[in-house]
Amino acid sequence: MRPTRSIFLSLFVFLSVSAISLRANDPILGFDHIEIYERSPDSGESIPETKQLIEQDYPFATNQSIAQLLPSHFEIKIPLSRKTEATPSKSDVISLYLGATYELYFDQQLIGKNGALSPTGQEIEIGRSYNSFALPSSSSHETNHTLRIRGTHTHTPGSKHSFIIVLNSLEGTIAATRATTINYCLFLGFALFGAYLLAYFLLNRKLPQYLFLGLSCLLFSAYAVNKLFYYQLNVLYPNLDTIAFIANTANIALSICAPIATLLVFGYKRPWMLALSIIPLLASFTSIPLYIVPLTFILCLAISLVALFQKRPHALHSTLISAVLVASYQVPFLVPHQAYCFGALMLFFLVSTINLLIQESRQRNQTQLRNARLQLELLKSKIQPHFVLNSLTSAIEWIETNPQQGAKLIQELAREFDLLSTISELPLIELETELESCRTYLRIMEYRKKAKYHLRLENIDPQSQIPPSIIRNLLENALTHNHYGQGEVTFHLSQNVQAKQRVLRFSAPFISTKPHSTPRPDGTGIRYIKARLAESYPHWTFKHGPEADNWITEITTPLNAEA
Amino acid sequence: MNILIVEDEASIRDRLLRLTRSILENRIQSLETANSLPEAESLLAANSFDVLLLDLNLNGEDGFELLKSLATRSFHTIVVSAYSQRAIEAFELGVIDFVAKPFDQERLAKSFNRILGSDTTRSHFAKFLAVRSHTRIELIPLDEIEYIQADGPCSLIVKTDGSQRPHDKMLKDLSQLLPPSFERVHKSFIANMKAISGLQNGANHKNNLSFHSGKQIPVSRSKAKELKTKIQ
Structure with a gap:
C-alpha cells in the first residue's frame, strides 16, 4: 500500500473510531469556581485570609485541570450546582487526580478518603494519585451542593502537580476509563515501532535518521507510559515527582531527537540546521503559552513544510504526520481525544513498516539476483573466450615447442579455473586467497607473453577480507592496456589502515600509447570491481589515474565489510 | 610473399x-x-x-x-x-x-x-567493399556495384549510379573476396551479374555485357560462351 493512501486510511480509521467511541458525557453537576485555603498544620482549621480564589469562566465545568501550587496543608471548596434540565441519573461519580492524602466531604458528609489523616489533618497513611468517589443519591435532586477536600501533601511540599476534577455519571466514568486505558496502550505501539527502527539502524547503520526516529518513538512512548502511570495506575502520590521527572526528561530528549530525525530524513545535515532542534527547549523557558511537546511538533511541521516546498521525498508524509500531532495538541475538540490521533498514526506507522519490510524483501531479492549475476559475470569474464582461447593457443605452442613447459602451463590453467570456480560463489574471500589467484594468473601470463612479472606486497594483512577478483582485475587491466613487451614488470600492492578505513593501493607501470589526459570509460573489469564493492560495503571509494610513470588505483573501504 | x-x-x-x-x-x-x-x-x-x-x-x-x-x-x-x-x-x-x-x-x-588460389572453397563473402574517401572510410554495399575495372595495380569500382571509387586491391585479390554473383568476365573486368541486362555480340566477335544503366563492358570469348548459357 502506498504511504499516501495509508495516511488517508489511518485518518479515516481515526475519524470512524472517534465517531464511534466518543460518548457524550451528560453529567448533572458542575461548578464555576474553586476556593483554595491553607490549613493550620496544628489545628487543621482553614486560615481564611489565605483563601486563593480561582474564579475563571468555567461555566458549568465538569472536567477541569487546575495547575495551582497547593499549600502543604490545604482545603479546597467547590460549590456545585445542578443542571436544571438534566435528568436525574442513578449515580454520579467524582474523580479526583490529586497528589495528596485527603478526605472528601459532600455537603459536610464524609464520602471518601484517600489515605488517612489524623484529626488535625496530619498524614497517617499516604494517599494515591487517583481516586473516584460515588456521590450520594441526593446529589441529583438538590440544586446546590458543596464539595470540600481536606488534605495534605507533606511528602511533596514544593511540587506543582495539576489536579483534575471530573464529574460524570457512573457509566460515563467507566467508559472514559476504559477508552483512556485503550488509548494509552496504543502509545506502547510507538515503543515497538521505535524498537524496530533502532534495531534496523543497529543492523544496517546506513541511515542515521532511523536512529533518531527510533529514539523519538521510544521517548514518546516513555512519555506516554509515564502519563499512564500518572493518571491511570494510581501510584502513591510521592512517586508522582519521579514519574514527572522521567516524563519531563523524556520530553526534553524528544524535543531534540524528533526535529533531528526530521532534518536527517530530508537530508538537512549541516550543523547549523541540526542546531535548530534546540528551539523547542529554549522556547519552553520563555513566556510562550505552549508546552515543549507541541512546540516540538510545530518545529517538525515547519521543517516538513520547507521540505515540501523544496519537493524533497517523504515531505508530504512528514507534513501530514506533524500536522496531525500539532492538531492533537492544539485543536480544542481534538485535545481530549489525543490518543485517537496517536492511534491513527500508529496505524500509519504499522502500514509504513509493512511497506518497509516489503521493500527490504525486494531489495534483498535484487541483491541476491545481482550477486548471482556478478558470480556469473566473474566466471564469464575470467573464463571468457578471450582468456581461455588465447591461453589454449599459447599452451598448444608451448606443448609443441617445449612439452615440459607446456604441461606446466596446463597445470597453472587448471589451478586458475579451480580457484575461480571456488571463489566466485563467495561474497568475500581472504586477501591471501585473492593474492594466490593473482599469482596463478601472472604465471599464466608469463607463459603467454614470455615476460616476467612480479607482485610486490607492502603492509598486507593476508587475513583481511576482500571481494573476489578485485586485485586480479586490476592486474588484467594493466597487462591488457599497457605495452609491456617481453621485459620484467613489477606491480605493487600496499595496504594502509587509517581511522577505521582500509586503503588498498595498486601500482602498475604506465606504458600506453594513449595520452594521460584521455579519459577512458570504465571497462568490464572496472565495472565489475565497483559492483562488488557496492555489494559488500556501505561506503567505498575507487580512484585511479596516472602518477609519474605509474597508473595508481586506490580503493578505500571500511575495515569490516558488510557481509 | x-x-x-x-x-x-x-x-x-x-x-x-x-x-x-x-x-x-x-x-x-x-x-x-x-x-x-x-x-x-x-x-x-x-x-x-x-x-x-x-x-x-x-x-x-x-x-x-x-x-x-x-x-x-x-x-x-x-x-x-x-x-x-x-x-x-x-x-x-x-x-x-x-x-x-x-x-x-x-x-x-x-x-x-x-x-x-589453390583453395577456392568459401562459405563467407564480403558484403561491402571498403574504400577510402578523403578522410573517411566508405563501405559500398555490393548490390550498388555495377562492375569493377582494373586500373593499373589497383581497381576502379563503378557503381550503379554512375559514380566511381578507386580501390587499392588488384582485381584478382578482389575476386577472392566477392561472392559468386560477381564474375571475372574479362582480364580487366569483374561484373555484378545481378546488374546486367544482357550480352551483346559485337563486331569482330567481340562480346559486350550491358547493364541496366546502359553501360557496356567487354567479355572474353571463353567467358562469353559460358555466359550465353547462363543468361539463356
Missing part, C-alpha cells in the same frame, strides 16, 4: 611465425612482426605487404574500426582472433579469412591457400 604479423602475445606471435614459415617455406620474401597497432602502422607505411595477419583484440582495443581501414588497402587480411562470433562481420568487411584461436598448422595453411 611479404607478410606482416600483428599480435601482442609473444607465444602466439611466435606460433604464427613458426607455422607461417613451415607452411610457406621459400615463398616468403619478408616476414615482419608488430606487437601494437602503432608499430604495425609504421611498418605498413614503410613497406609493402601482401598479407596481414591481425589479432582483433590488441591491447584490449576493439580492432573492427581498424579492420574497415585495412580492408581498403592492397593486401589481404587474415584475422586471427578468439572472438569467433564476429567472424561473419569480419568477412562482410572484406577479410580473406578468419582463423579462430586456438589454431593449428592445417588451419592456417588453408588461409594461405585461399590467397594463393
